Amino acid sequence: MSNLFAARSQMAVSLAFHIIFAEVGIAMPLLMTIAEWRWQRTGDAVYLDLAKRWAKGTAILFAVGAVSGTVLSFELGLLWPTFMRHAGAVIGMPFSLEGFAFFTEAIFLGVYLYGWDRISPRAHLTAGALVAISGAASGIFVVIANAWMNAPRGFRLVNGQALDVDPVAAMLNPAALSQTIHMTIAAYAATALAVAGIHALMLRRAPLTGLAEQLQRFHRAALGVTLAVGIPAAILQPISGDLSARFVALWQPVKLAAMEGQFETERGAPLRLGGWPNESRRQTRFALEIPRALSLLAYHDPEATVQGLEAFPRDEWPPVPIVHAAFQLMVGLGTAMALVAAWAAMVAVRRRSLLFGPGDRWLLLAIATVAPFGFLATEAGWFVTEVGRQPWIVFGLLRTSEAVTPMPGLILSFLLVTLLYCALGVVVVWLLWRQIIRTSGETLHESRERALSKRAP
């Protein structure tokens, strides 16, 4: 394994691991806050149970997210020092702003998690809302920095030196809007539907396991809150995906060609579903082709010309099969989520209620099935944007191979990070299952007693 490949693999593992926790850190505070707000509005203690149970899970996930995010901020320099030497002054700004947003998030999450009995209900709810807002803001700032790598602006490169640096122009790069929208919605869709899926599964099994009426109410309420966030997010995501794809078509046509497995430059290009691109034969085989659909989607004109990979030098192609497969996977998973969300929305509109019961067996099964889809789609999406940008670390300007550290033997740190994160992943899943999900019945009663003795405001 070459040093460059080890560095890229370590970065990929670190990002792939962290992004899940980052999404949860953005979306869970919103779900908790909505649940707590429902409790304060209705006095229904089931929502208090819900907020507290979710808060426990969030505490575990947030801690791992905070430390794995720290790792990434160092890895920017540990793995790509040359990149940081050039890019730091141009694009450090959003990272710094993210630092402050994350600070706010960490402060008020501490207040939220440990302050139940120490501050007024209104202050507590406000703390939750601040966590939700600053969590979204810090995600947006980091994605702005990533967008800059796709559409570098705000400087001129002269003899390897960045001149006329303009950090504001760098932040307002043309990729920023579509990428931040796509990622933020992804966080809400993936997290809310994942949590919804867990509760849907519990609710669906209720008749079999003889779940107490009280516990059924708990899961129904949970499903209501998560779907209120998850349904609109999952339905909006394909629209924001269209925005992102049109950005790529305009600014990174070589990435679009790889995503679509488009080798020839073509007027009225077809959309390929599935298929496997063969780089040496320069064709994508076994794909289902929908005539003119790619031109229509990418440029909103069925006769538009789509540039193929052949229009670009061979050494500027990203690894086409990976990008194509990841893109197909992301779109497929996202479409499934949107369809299930639309189905749930239709049922809810007909009934004028988001409270589903064990009787909605097929819908609950569908929601449970798509539960992991959002996180998988997120991973696939990051593969599209990161692998699709190769061989560049700063698109069109700095090659990844020129940015890597001269430190030898990176395979060791790659293995270290991989093993560490595998172990952490296993522990986190096990803890969530053992201590949060499986025990939801046992602890409900106890927290109910506390809630009753305190009385809702």
Add this chain to the structure above:
Amino acid sequence: MTGLGEFLTLPALVAGAIAVSLNVYAVSGGADFGGGVWDLLASGKRRDQQRALVAEAIAPIWEANHVWLILVIVLLFTAFPAAFARLMTALHIPLTLMLLGIVLRGSAFTFRSYDSKRDSVQRRWGRIFAIASVATPLILGMIVGAIATGGLPNLDRASTLGFARDFIWPWLSPFPIGVGVLALSVFAFLAAVYLTVEAPSEGLREDFRARALGASLVVVVVAFADLLLAQSGAPLVWSALTTGSFAMLLRFGAAFFALAAMAALWRRGYRAARVLALLEVSMIVWGWAWGQFPYIVPPDLTIENAAAPPVTLRLLLGAVVVGLVLLAPSLRYLFRVFKPVT
């Protein structure tokens, strides 16, 4: 010799903001690591209560305190990208080890809070938490010490002197190790002093008073030893700290606050001891900052020649000012809720 104008340049102001963040990190996040030291060294008949107090003290605040370190890093790579690239290359190995410690400390601490309360499970996470809490400050100190030696290789292109001389010896030598031990003992000292104020019972308070007194002695001895080691190990810091009236002020300030903190602990004036310990440690941090000034990575990268363009520094300074204005009341609120004045 040095006019005030020298300190009011744009790069110097941002460097000052980084030093302030590092100072606050040392007395907040550092003390959280120090808590882990006392978890490892918990002993006597109140062993379990000592551990519980440590956990209770750091649980609501450690994540917020940790962000000061992230702030140091992002300010460093935005304002001094050349220095950041140099450090991250030359100190790749200790930085990776420190990250390992940071990840294990935070995860194990959280897992212990939320996992089963069975003794064996608690002990397993507790041990990882405690060992990582000892290792991380040690490595952090070694990193700072290695920078101060002025012996980091310039590896912008490729390895030059052979692997060990490029990547190992710059941080694995007496002075950096001495600074590592200093960081560890300072963090443990701070934690013990804070815990004397926060202890809920007289017995626990006495436990941590004894620990704080012991640690304060260690800090003084190690700090003095490090100063001597600096003569050959970090000549730049040595000469800066032994010449001039400002250096004398820092030296005597640190010594004065150290003695005063010990006296306050002895007389059981815990609140006063906390303030004095904070001042003592801040003096040590600023002593180091002064010792390096105007270098970020001695012997060649200064805060002037490694700085980002003025436009970046101006925006960054603006963000820092606005950010701190927004953060200050939030932080005050956090500490008022969880560290009430009683």
